[in-house]
Amino acid sequence: MIKFPKEFYFGSAASATQTEGANYEDGKGKNIWDYWYETENFRFHNNIGPNNASTFYKNYKNDIGLLKETGHNSFRLSISWSRMFPKGFGEVNEKAVEFYNNVINEMIKNGVEPFVNLFHFDMPMELQNIGGWENRDVVSYYGEFAKTCFEIFGDRVKHWFTFNEPMVHVECGYYLGYHYPYKVDPKAAVQVAYHTALASALAIKSYKELGQDGKIGMIINLSPCYPRSEYKSDLKAAYIADLFCNKSFLDPAIKGEFTKDLVDIIKKHDLMPIASKEDLKIIKENTINFLGVNYYQPRRVCAKEHMPNPDAPFMPEYYYDHYIMPGRKINPHRGWEIYEKGIYDIAINIRDNYDNIEWMITENGMGVEGEEKFLVNGVIQDDYRINFYKDHLTWLHKAIEEGANCVGYHVWTFIDNWSWLNSYKNRYGLVSLNLETQERTIKKSGRWFKNLTENNGF
Ligand code: BGP
Numbered sequence: 001m002i003k004f005p006k007e008f009y010f011g012s013a014a015s016a017t018q019t020e021g022a023n024y025e026d027g028k029g030k031n032i033w034d035y036w037y038e039t040e041n042f043r044f045h046n047n048i049g050p051n052n053a054s055t056f057y058k059n060y061k062n063d064i065g066l067l068k069e070t071g072h073n074s075f076r077l078s079i080s081w082s083r084m085f086p087k088g089f090g091e092v093n094e095k096a097v098e099f100y101n102n103v104i105n106e107m108i109k110n111g112v113e114p115f116v117n118l119f120h121f122d123m124p125m126e127l128q129n130i131g132g133w134e135n136r137d138v139v140s141y142y143g144e145f146a147k148t149c150f151e152i153f154g155d156r157v158k159h160w161f162t163f164n165e166p167m168v169h170v171e172c173g174y175y176l177g178y179h180y181p182y183k184v185d186p187k188a189a190v191q192v193a194y195h196t197a198l199a200s201a202l203a204i205k206s207y208k209e210l211g212q213d214g215k216i217g218m219i220i221n222l223s224p225c226y227p228r229s230e231y232k233s234d235l236k237a238a239y240i241a242d243l244f245c246n247k248s249f250l251d252p253a254i255k256g257e258f259t260k261d262l263v264d265i266i267k268k269h270d271l272m273p274i275a276s277k278e279d280l281k282i283i284k285e286n287t288i289n290f291l292g293v294n295y296y297q298p299r300r301v302c303a304k305e306h307m308p309n310p311d312a313p314f315m316p317e318y319y320y321d322h323y324i325m326p327g328r329k330i331n332p333h334r335g336w337e338i339y340e341k342g343i344y345d346i347a348i349n350i351r352d353n354y355d356n357i358e359w360m361i362t363e364n365g366m367g368v369e370g371e372e373k374f375l376v377n378g379v380i381q382d383d384y385r386i387n388f389y390k391d392h393l394t395w396l397h398k399a400i401e402e403g404a405n406c407v408g409y410h411v412w413t414f415i416d417n418w419s420w421l422n423s424y425k426n427r428y429g430l431v432s433l434n435l436e437t438q439e440r441t442i443k444k445s446g447r448w449f450k451n452l453t454e455n456n457g458f
Pocket residue numbers: 015018164165221294363367412419420422426
């Protein structure tokens with residue numbers, strides 16, 4: 001039997017925009033997703049937008065009941081910035097305070113410890129209009145939002161995250177053209193990344209100044225970068241991919257500084273952000289004491305085959321090509337590689353190179369398109385998902401046995417939810433959602449999950 005430590009956190013994660021709905025109710029302001037859907041709904045799979053999220057705002061009591069029924073001892077949600085502060089700053093929305101108080105209290109009453117994240121891709125629209133993360137003022141507004149949340153909810157919430165997958169709003173929003181404001185502007189991307197690291201540090205600074213005693217960290221999507229071969233240029237490609245994909249946020253968050261080799265590349269391409277000495281000091285002095293890791297798939301790279309186009313906007317891929325390894329295991333329903341050992345390699349990296357900081361898996365999961373084909377007598381028979389979890393947990397367990405300081409495992413996600421551009425295309429839940437009726441039904445994996453947490457292993 002694979003047994004986890006006694007107090008291990010088992011649960012799942014979700015985010016405000018993906019679950020709450022009620023986007024125009026009780027004084028919530030618009031965020032970039034609301035605005036973008038209103039103006040360009042064709043960008044979203046089947047034209048389904050965030051206003052069709054899974055109604056957690058109305059159904060939170062029932063949903064928290066399901067958390068209990070599926071054996072959760074903890075759950076991550078995010079607080080919507082534009083619900084708390086409709087304009088992004090100024091007067092706090094009392095209705096939002098009431099809602100999050102109710103949710104947190106209900107969770108605690110049901111024995112589910114709340115883990116709360118403050119930013120999951122959801123910039124308030126009014127702040128986007130003044131430049132979003134490109135604007136230093138927005139960093140300060142975020143600091144005030146974070147401080148307000150700590151003051152109001154910090155007596156009960158003891159695990160905080162400042163950001164979820166910060167690289168996503170940087171790359172999707174500022175150089176890949178995938179998420180609003182879909183810019184392709186490498187210099188802006190670097191400024192946004194830097195401001196994000198700063199905003200996180202600013203929140204941690206307030207947390208410490210308030211004398212709060214919980215854990216505060218950042219959730220980073222880590223993808224170990226594997227070279228095609230041991231050939232010198234393949235190794236270099238993997239090293240540089242790792243600088244951009246992993247170390248870019250890991251190093252400032254944990255070590256309080258940016259990796260020199262990464263800064264050198266940024267300088268070489270004339271992309272350095274505007275940064276003041278005072279702000280760099282804030283980053284230096286306010287590092288995380290807890291790390292969240294989202295792991296889905298590895299990154300395999302090789303040396304570049306062709307010279308980069310000198311006129312193309314700079315992308316990290318200037319330095320490497322993606323490598324498709326023959327024989328890799330693929331999730332046929334989503335198209336992502338499955339490589340369970342990646343979770344072990346991440347754990348060992350944190351143990352050996354990041355002071356073995358306390359951390360947990362904050363997302364790991366398997367998306368399935370067309371999951372209704374696995375419906376038998378009204379229940380999704382998702383054995384593939386159970387196996388996915390077991391295989392990852394086995395490697396995680398091995399890492400813990402070898403000294404990794406991992407204290408929990410949250411899956412993505414609880415109830416099938418709306419997901420950014422993909423809407424409801426890929427289902428990840430332990431609980432399925434009928435889009436027409438909003439009916440929730442526990443999947444086979446949800447039942448299995450209860451067993452897992454009751455036995456502290458499998
Ligand atoms: C992660 C995000 C989640 C969720 C998940 C699934 O990167 O943190 O918010 O969206 O990916 O993504 P998708 O539905 O695109 O497969």
